[in-house]
Amino acid sequence: MATLIAPKHPSPVADAEAIRNAVQGLGTNEKTIIAIIAHRNAVQRKLIRYAYEEIYQEDLVKRLESELTGEFEKAVCRWMLEPADRDAVSANVAIKQLTCDHRVITELSCIYSPEELLAVKRAYQALYKHSMEEDLAAHTSGDLRKLLVALVGTYRYDGDEVNGKLANSEAKVLHNAIKGEVIVQDEIIRIVSTRSKAQLMATFNCYKAQYGTSITKHLVEDPANQCLAAVHTALQCINNPLKYYEKVLRSALNKPGTDEDVLTRVIVTRAEKDLKEIKDLYYKRTSQSLDHAVGKDTSGDYKSFLLTLLGHQD
């Protein structure tokens, strides 16, 4: 369930005018901006952008970029982009980092549906005149490259059909690959990047039944091995996306110096989808509300914006 609270039929023109007033002249009225856009769903925001462009002949996101600053600006602008464009931008930023943030790529491949991933790849090409695959391949290397390019490249089968015999045999393949003296990454990459999610869930269940422990627990994370860390992330994303996001938020918040990039990404991308469930999991796990934790670690307009997306009522 979404945490976003949006009125049913707001007027895009009235919204565009109110935002125009908030950004015109000296100083910007951030409160008005938050009060509007943090209470509008994707379709409503898109209509505001259309209306704003029609009336004022300028792109609203560009205007907001120039009016706002810091983490607040980043969060607002990502929120205002169409979901596929937003994810394409996140992917591009992740790819161009010194060390590619594999989580962004893995989420797209292992949590998003094949059609959603395809939409992001199309958006990426329209924005950057390159395929996501080629940028990813050019900016990574070694086993991590093999894994990430394979993850993004696959157009997974999205049906429910599961082959039980195959699940059984590939659970064995995975176990041998993980438990041998040297971890055989090629077979792990092949299975995780190409099989359908339903098939992978069946394989993971077989794994647990045969070896007594879940595969994610068997595959111990090794910070020195980026590829294995990414495989670990992929397994978590396929296994239980909500639990994965809860964990990601928890580690973004509970470290010296909050990881605002992650905080923004998860809240902005999930607020209209399943942030309610993620909040519940967070509370169960930490006995603290996510709103409280976010409020403690952020400040100013950025804080108000995130809390509003989290469904926090003043």
Added chain:
Amino acid sequence: MATLIAPKHPSPVADAEAIRNAVQGLGTNEKTIIAIIAHRNAVQRKLIRYAYEEIYQEDLVKRLESELTGEFEKAVCRWMLEPADRDAVSANVAIKQLTCDHRVITELSCIYSPEELLAVKRAYQALYKHSMEEDLAAHTSGDLRKLLVALVGTYRYDGDEVNGKLANSEAKVLHNAIKGEVIVQDEIIRIVSTRSKAQLMATFNCYKAQYGTSITKHLVEDPANQCLAAVHTALQCINNPLKYYEKVLRSALNKPGTDEDVLTRVIVTRAEKDLKEIKDLYYKRTSQSLDHAVGKDTSGDYKSFLLTLLGHQD
């Protein structure tokens, strides 16, 4: 240009009725079948299938499968399938062979447009309840697997923008990868499988300018190295699809025992596209018409069918 000769507005119902008469009762009238379907384009054939199914409550392709035999049956049934379904079937057959026929996969990735490849991948999933990537990955191994899965996985950028500096530097990367003591396949695979076709053409041109020879000539084919053979095919497909198809036809015909699979595939898939140009190239290269060569190496209904698709008039 197509070699197919089709009337403008045939009646699908009249066609379906005529085909029904040809397959009903004792014996099959192959001549009638050829006279109709080998003179109908993809849309017209689809309408015949619809009409046939409506009137006779059976699938025309299944009926033809049971009525016809041998290479003629295979060719007719492939021809009657929708292009994306036909290519999905060809890919599946190629993947399931003892040694995966890399040409079928490479053609899809390096000659078809990204959207056409995507359509084939969708058709593949609808037919086999698996992704093409997972079947390919499960039935191949080693470097060939890396290359083929990468080729099929990439959703290439399809625009014309070319980065000249990048073309220059990747020509060097390719040269170093090919001319070192050990061929570094990873870099070759990355470039060939992820870059846009326009970018690759620019890279190949830089290669020729810098090193005096085309990359396809530098990369000597080594029958023992399947991956390199597939890279070679990919380079040819990107460089000049018509020349590639001409060469494939030539080698299918000029060997002891014609390779009917290849003959059927190329003629059936290109008859509505560019078989005219391929025929011209064949004539230039061999001083013999393709019709003549096909006629010499085939017989019976199969021969008549292929020659009709080749635009041969009685």
